[in-house]
Amino acid sequence: MGIPQVSETVERLWNGWELRMVMLLSLYLQIFLILFGRRRKYTAGFWIGKLVWLAYLSADWVATFSLGILAQKIGDSNRGSIPAFWAPVLLVHLGGPDTITAYSMEDNELWLRHQLVLVSQVVVAFYAFTRSWWGKDPLLFVAIPIFVAGIIKYGERNWVLRSASSEQYRNSVYSEMNELDSKFDKFSNSEFFEMTDERLVREVDLNGIITEATFLHEADLFFQMYRVLYADLVLGDSIHLATHIILRKKSAMQAFELIEVEMGFMYDVLYTKLAKVRKSRVIFRASIFLCFVSALLAFSLGISKNNHAYSTAEITISYLLLYGAIVIEIYSVVLLLFSDWAMLWLTGKRKPLFDSVYRTICSSGFLSFLQHDKRWESTMAQHNLISFQRSKAKLTSISLKKLLGKSNIQSSKVVGADLKKFIFQHLLDKRTRYNLRMRSHDPGSNDLHEILSERGDEVFGREESLENFVWSVKFPDFNESLLAWHIATDICYHDDVRINGGNAKIIHQNTETSIELSNYMVYLLVDYPFLLPRGIGKERYSQTCSAVDDHAELLDRIISVQPFSWYESAITFDIEKSTRKVSALWAGVKLAKSLQALGTQDGWGNERKWKIISEVWVEMLTYAASHCGWKEHAQTLTRGGELLSHVCLLMAHLGLSEQCLTTSRLD
Structure with a gap:
């Protein structure tokens, strides 16, 4: 076989399998992202981070590229029959999995660009859909429910990105800050210090919560404070006094566990679609799932009646795309149902039945499998100069890791129990030197800034021999x-x-x-x-x-x-x-x-x-x-x-932060 014949064979294979391969690649990237996108939440693995980064960047590009090919080929009688619903399936892929909407914080700031992309890709998908109409695709109606699912999924992603952008996030936190202020502002500092455990539990709305789930609701209270701090706003004395009182009664391990749950909440808000269980989200999830199930049933029935409409390869890939989309949706729902958000909602009902369900879930091996090491690895990297x-x-050799600068x-x-105890006790000792009950009415005598400026000089100041x-x-x-x-x-x-x-x-x-x-x-x-x-x-x-x-x-x-x-x-x-x-x-x-x-x-x-x-x-x-x-x-x-971020949050919840607003109300 000569070179011209080989070239023609390669070209024919490429033209025949180009679209099929990129469709399968797009599905594979979605599966990879939903399985490994969430691992960044609790692991600092170098290769996991790089592979997720590569998949995240490639997923949108592959889906957009595939949509462009589809718009050209679909409905073309010379190219053979291509299912019309492949175009809206790619729209679903552009919506991305629930476990990763943004790779970095900068992605959230680009929500307006994603909105423009949403409009343009919907137009392209609709154009491909109309070309199928001209080509008289016998299963054209299968594309309609998937089109609806794609618009919902991509629109939801854009809404999440917009909500996590700096300006929108700050605006949304204002109401939460006012709610926190109204909840605690009625108490003076001295009242907080003299408050009994029972009254504190009642005032922070933790009464009626079962013991096993108390830490989740405490972490949620801390998270409300974290949201305000992250927006560069300030909190009143009474709010961080409440978290201080809660923390000082905890062991070091319990305190760090609270911070881990709280940081998990923030990760979900900034980088995923997994957040508080809301009625609208349940409706969206149910709608998307029903769209795919109805599309699968319609396609199966249509194929049985029009078994010569598509080639075997197109039918096989179509089934893979539909089943893959359904499995991804089921996996997303399972992750949400067994997340800290769902457990928080479940125990927040304060009803025996819901509490029993929570205990059953917590004791199940399946939950342990899903939650394995899901919060923090408790490790810190080492570099000795x-x-x-x-x-x-x-x-003598140059590794790929070195070439990547890592x-x-x-x-x-x-970060073991002894180190956590040592750090936590140090913070508690530092907090005792910043006693709000002893603070002067003169703002200039507030020594918080001085305490936060200590790098070790306070250690040397205890003994003359160390000066x-x-x-x-x-x-x-x-x-x-x-x-x-x-x-x-x-x-x-x-x-x-x-x-x-x-x-x-x-x-x-x-x-x-x-x-x-x-x-x-x-x-x-x-x-x-x-x-x-x-x-x-x-x-x-x-x-x-x-x-x-x-x-x-x-x-x-x-x-x-x-x-x-x-x-x-x-x-x-x-x-x-x-x-x-x-x-x-x-x-x-x-x-x-x-x-x-x-x-x-x-x-x-x-x-x-x-x-x-x-x-x-x-x-x-x-x-x-x-x-x-x-x-x-x-x-x-x-x-x-x-570890540095965990320490920073512990300090903020103990009141050791200049964003904790000080007042002169010391009655």
Whole structure:
């Protein structure tokens, strides 16, 4: 067979299967998105995120491309008979699955563009439909219910995008903020502090809720507050006093669980069609499902009477498209029925029958399967500057991950119960220093701003012997303090291991906490600097890395297990004279020397030293959390959520946020 014959064969196959393949590809992308689109909610998996991103971008393009081909081919007698309902099926695909309407927050701001696309694609689909009319498609009527389903589904997606856009979201939250104010504003601060548990439960409308579901309704109350904060509005004293009283009675694990549910609610509102169970949504879901079932029945009956209308391939693909659409709708309904939103609605009825249904659902294995790890993985990524720089020279291969710019994560650590307890107790202690009952009527004496500005200086202020460490947390650029403490923490750890004879297992709990928080904060600086206070963090990190390379041999001696004297003048002088102007290496080495000297003072030791270091790191974590915008925190929801965002929400619900409005009503 010659080249011309091969070319003609390929062209014939392409013309015959081009439309069929893109139709099947469009269906596959919809199935992939509904199965994996929701995984971003609770996992920070790199490949899952990239594959969902690729599928999300491809789905609309493939559906639009297919619709264009259909508009050209359908009704053309030379092309064979193509089912008329394929065009509105693509309109359904453009509506997208319930589990992902927006990949990022920027997609919500483009709702007007999607509205224009909706109108244009409906016109194209209608044009294809009319071409089928001219072609006398015997099953033309099958397209009508699918056309209705497509308009509903795509229109619903556009409405969700519009609702999550900044301007529309802020407008909708005003009424919710007023409702919250009216619910709590009748109480003075002193009344809240003296309120009994029974009265508080009654006032926040939690009475009659079964014990097993109380956390869902508390999370919903917190979520109402979160919505207001996310819209950059302020809340009165009484509202965050209520959430503070609820939180202070919780264990650390319970408090973090509340935040996880609350962040799940926000993720659903910003990035999916899954939200509060409403009558309109139930009607939409039922209508779409009935449209597809009726279309399937009509097609099956029509094929039995007109079995020569379409080719076998067209019939097979048609059945796949219809059955696929029905399965997707059933799966969407199941997800909604077993979601936190549905459980919230069910137990909110406060009726024995509904409560029994909730208990039955919760005890079923099916629910456990659907809700497996659905909230937060409780992990934090790790990046150690010195070890990363030392290992880079040893890399001989370039991975795809590195090419995509995501090779900075060296490992992940579990945010365990001990760390959660340590962070939560620190926040409670910080809250006791901001006592609303003791606040002066003079707004200038309100010390909340001062408390939120602490980076570790409060830790050093407790003892006179630590005053000479204040310089390390008072750099104008927060990132310099972060890097200096990161380097010092790493050096202190290796020095302690050397002192212990090279046994890295003999470390205190506070040592592990310090190292994990230190590596986590530097990971944020490298990969997500927008989550940290403004500064020249990237440039400072880059020059610090260069300084580490310049002094690699000296640093090897510092962090090796061989005997070494901290006061070797050659080392300190060489590092101090570094030409890297914004490098934090010298500050880190200087700080490490002071910390190690501190551990040998009278009344001190490694355990006490590492306790101080861990407290400084928690202070830095809380400082960064409170100085990051809510929009930036919301962006982290698409990769499973960050520990930093959880801490920020805990602080806000404890009243440790400058968006918590203070008043002079202290009666």
